[in-house]
Amino acid sequence: MTSGRSIFEDVSENHAFASPKGPKQDPRNNRGAVVKWLFILFALVVLMVAVGGLTRLTDSGLSITEWRPVTGAFPPTSEADWTSEFEKYQASPEYQIQNQGMQLSDFKRIYWWEWGHRQLGRVIGLVWAAGFLFFLLTRRIPRGWTGRLLLLGGLGGLQGAVGWWMVASGLVGARTDVASYRLATHLGLAFIILGLISWYILRLRRTEAELLQARRRSDRRLSNSGLLLLAVCFVQILLGALVAGIDAGRSFTDWPLMGGRFFPATAWDLEPIWRNLFENSGLVQFMHRMWGYLFLVLAVLVWRVSRRSGQTAIRKAYGAILHGLAFQVLFGIATVLMAAPWYLGLLHQLVGVAVFVTIIRARFVASYPPDQKIARS
Template identity: 60%
Template sequence: MAGKRSIFEEVGSGNAAPVAPAGGMIAARATGARRGIRLWLAVLFLLVAAMIAVGGLTRLTDSGLSITEWRPVTGALPPLDDAAWAAEFAKYQASPEYQLQNKGMELEAFKSIYWWEWGHRQLGRVIGLVWLFGFLGFLVAWKIPAGWTGRLLGVGALGGVQGAIGWWMVSSGLKGSMVDVASYRLATHLGIAFVILGLIAWYVFLLGRSETELMQARRGREAKLFGLTTGMMHFAFVQILLGALVAGIDAGRAFPTWPDMNGQFFPADAFYVPDGAWWRAFFENPGLVQFIHRMSGYLLFAFGVVVWLRGRKSPHAATRRAVNMVMAMLLAQVVLGIYTALTAAQVHVAITHQVGAVLLWVLVIRARHLAQYPVAGSIRKGTA
């Protein structure tokens, strides 16, 4: 039996009885394993970013058509002996790329491009498995927070669609007189990759704070800045698609001058295409495609300055730092784009430009997130 307590004893002194969480299992379900899921998504993010870089190198090294079949399961094993290599090489020798562009290629040269494409596809399989095992693990353990099952499932579904679109893209270069994949299919493939990357980044940012913290932060939402960063996100996405069109027809190697295009502001024969369908020039004429990509880049930079000027007025230090980082990366990306043109898209320069697009994309999304859910600073701590 407990002893008598003094009327002067402070309330709360001694060992307090454990308090059960409000809502029991329901509350635990609502919270879920936010930290674990965030870490899993961060791994997926890094893998998808690597996938984009490897895909870019596969395109720049003209390796994308080296594997002429789509075998999602059995294709995981590369050729393991001389007979298997000879069989793979024979399939490639029957393709338009070999017949029209690489006639006489030796087996060793074929192996070098084969490994790039095989590695690209293998990385895609790894991403799929990491998503599948992670999702099923959290689902079975009942650790997915309320409202997040559909979001996480959607990421996996987009990944599956991306695999099918990848083959749809490759198949366009395996028939007729094609020696490259169709540029608009390449743009679709890259665009979905950036959508997946953007969704994962957004979810990682959301899971970095509790639902309560997010609800409180949204009360300080900067609507104007959120709208501007949303517009910049869409604008950057369009520019990424235009960059894919440039890469798809090797337009980046056609005009190695700046600020002019081989001595002209607007390239000659910009609307010429072999079959006479002028509208196809927007996808197939190197001069017109690169001109549009350049002009869009200038406009994106100008719009970025507007976003930066607005963002630096934010009352939140974290948001100001975020828009400063966007502006710095945007400037770096413009310089990289110019250098890529001047070097006729040398492999190491062009892939750096593509990686720069990934960094800019994520930084814009982060600035947008902080405009929607600002982090309140403290004057006393110097974080305001």
């Protein structure tokens, strides 16, 4: 009589994935390869956010007045090509209202910024497509992950369309900038993509068996608190985009008051009244400030709760949020007091990326705490 296998017997991954045709590839190695690819995508998207911010800060976003996803990859090469592109820009409201008399040399400078921004988007699309097809055709995508990775590509394509939808809003009527709510949509979608990539990386760095074990140690309260902080952070990012879209950061350059008052006197000047929520520089900056204060208070409260956790990794992860947010608040105040110079505006945006990703990591650690070794006395 043969003895049955004990339920406590260790079963290695080699046993679990063995087959009559020989051992399959180690799933951990497959996950590692996908993680490296996702890290590349993550870095490219962060770079895209930075270049997009600089494109906005240099008023370059409306220099290309057509959306040509394929042929637009090739920039003007002759003087005739440059003249043609410049003539198209001269027909735009931005040129006619704001940049009358601009020389071709100045146009080339802003053109290259926008072209580089769009070209980087194409590069990201190619990196995603090449990686996804490679892993798909070689059957190296971990089980259950095909749809998730495909989602990234779909959102990337949607981001390109949203980008043109945003630019198109600044090419009609008497506008000299894109619509702020469309800019917020564009930036918000970029952060959604960044958030998904970050979460995927964190999950794929551990096997499903490890995640299942870690889930049993999860701190649901702090996991939910992390989700709340993430939502608050996302709203603050959207409000920041509204500020950038109408240059509201340069309208009130005192702090903690605004024009010597707590609430700006011009907050409800526009008609109809709903326009003030998107286009009134005083009200938009006020909302960004107040939501930032709320964000900071919530982060402190969650940090205090996290200090009671028995998991060192959780305490450190939520402490990192508070440290990052403190820097972000200081950069935000400095940006206001200095009337939003481009370098501080860019730094403020990138620190926002860091805070956003730090919150995602903290929530992951609370949901899937790592093994905590107990020191022997």
